[in-house]
Amino acid sequence: MHEPDYAVAGKTAIVTGASQGIGRAIAETLGASGANVVICSRAQERVDPVAEGIDEETEGAALAVECNVREREQVEALVDATVEEFGAPDVLVNNAGGEFVAPFEDISPNGWNAIVDLNLNGTVHCSQVAGEVMRENGGGSIVNLSSVNGQHAAPGESHYGAAKAAIIRLTETLAVEWAPHGIRVNCVAPGLVQTPGVAETLGIESEQMPARETVDRRIGHAEEIADLVQFLVSPAASFMTGETVTAKGVPKPGNSMSDGLGLE
Numbered sequence: 096m097h098e099p100d101y102a103v104a105g106k107t108a109i110v111t112g113a114s115q116g117i118g119r120a121i122a123e124t125l126g127a128s129g130a131n132v133v134i135c136s137r138a139q140e141r142v143d144p145v146a147e148g149i150d151e152e153t154e155g156a157a158l159a160v161e162c163n164v165r166e167r168e169q170v171e172a173l174v175d176a177t178v179e180e181f182g183a184p185d186v187l188v189n190n191a192g193g194e195f196v197a198p199f200e201d202i203s204p205n206g207w208n209a210i211v212d213l214n215l216n217g218t219v220h221c222s223q224v225a226g227e228v229m230r231e232n233g234g235g236s237i238v239n240l241s242s243v244n245g246q247h248a249a250p251g252e253s254h255y256g257a258a259k260a261a262i263i264r265l266t267e268t269l270a271v272e273w274a275p276h277g278i279r280v281n282c283v284a285p286g287l288v289q290t291p292g293v294a295e296t297l298g299i300e301s302e303q304m305p306a307r308e309t310v311d312r313r314i315g316h317a318e319e320i321a322d323l324v325q326f327l328v329s330p331a332a333s334f335m336t337g338e339t340v341t342a343k344g345v346p347k348p349g350n351s352m353s354d355g356l357g358l359e
């Protein structure tokens with residue numbers, strides 16, 4: 096009888112931006128399933144406790160590395176540290192990302208570059224550097240974090256939306272280019288998920304629906320994105336590459352809008 100295989104035990108996974116929020120949930124989920132997890136953020140003291148928790152409370156092992164994904168040399172050091180500690184990465188989750196909400200006319204060149212650099216170029220650096228090791232090692236699996244903002248327009252999200260849309264096309268292109276190397280590349284596009292970053296950026300502090308009338312779905316949990324990522328990097332998703340999977344919850348009862356986020 097066939098049983099689905101969601102196993103990641105013994106795999107080596109790099110998760111960027113894992114000091115909190117979705118990245119932390121992904122790292123803890125993979126660790127709980129027995130993966131060796133390498134996590135990074137811009138501050139060593141913020142990733143250390145997460146790695147300690149994974150080491151102490153899960154089957155998996157963890158290594159915490161300070162790495163700003165916008166800096167190519169730091170990404171190279173991250174991958175070097177991974178290889179030294181656990182061997183070649185089997186999994187890369189490009190989760191580090193962020194934004195500020197502002198009208199297009201109020202975004203300075205530096206502000207635009209900061210968001211594109213973090214979300215898009217950070218994904219490029221990590222994919223190129225880790226991808227090289229994966230190719231030499233005979234394969235792997237990459238998951239990129241896009242957003243519903245990469246699929247639909249929303250006011251105040253021009254820079255972030257452009258970067259997250261580009262990540263979707265990058266996912267598709269790498270899936271084609273790296274298929275011969277045994278590397279699957281997929282993407283997840285979450286709707287609104289309760290994280291410290293969202294609380295800070297959008298001022299949403301609780302499970303309550305945002306005040307904005309158009310947002311008609313409940314806010315997601317980071318673990319609901321982590322479970323999807325685990326599926327995508329597992330053997331159960333061996334027939335999937337180049338896909339962007341949206342996870343944005345079901346519309347509230349009685350809602351007649353086809354897109355529950357109200358984004359056009």
Ligand SMILES: CCCCCCCCC/C=C/C(=O)SCCNC(=O)CCNC(=O)[C@H](O)C(C)(C)COP(=O)(O)OP(=O)(O)OC[C@H]1O[C@@H](n2cnc3c(N)ncnc32)[C@H](O)[C@@H]1OP(=O)(O)O
Binds near residue numbers: 203209286305307
């Ligand atoms: C309900 C809806 C449903 C919406 C439906 C669902 C949508 C989900 C939305 C959630 C998305 C998330 O990603 S939530 C996670 C968000 N978390 C975060 O963003 C926290 C992480 N933030 C950061 O890392 C940073 O603050 C980040 C914004 C990337 C900038 O990094 P830097 O350190 O390089 O940036 P800074 O030096 O601070 O600033 C760089 C430039 O950006 C400008 N800048 C910074 N903040 C600015 C602002 N608010 N307005 C204008 N400009 C700003 C500065 O003035 C600088 O430009 P100059 O003055 O010209 O020099």
Ligand SMILES: NC(=O)C1=CN([C@@H]2O[C@H](COP(=O)(O)OP(=O)(O)OC[C@H]3O[C@@H](n4cnc5c(N)ncnc54)[C@H](OP(=O)(O)O)[C@@H]3O)[C@@H](O)[C@H]2O)C=CC1
Binds near residue numbers: 189241242243
């Ligand atoms: N939450 C949501 O509603 C949604 C989130 N997303 C995407 O999911 C991902 C995670 O979001 P979320 O958990 O909400 O974000 P948070 O802001 O809560 O967490 C962001 C994480 O990224 C790290 N980080 C930020 N900048 C860098 C950098 N330059 N280099 C390395 N690490 C960095 C932060 O750590 P530190 O500060 O310690 O460096 C932190 O661990 C992002 O890509 C986001 O765009 C997409 C759709 C919806």
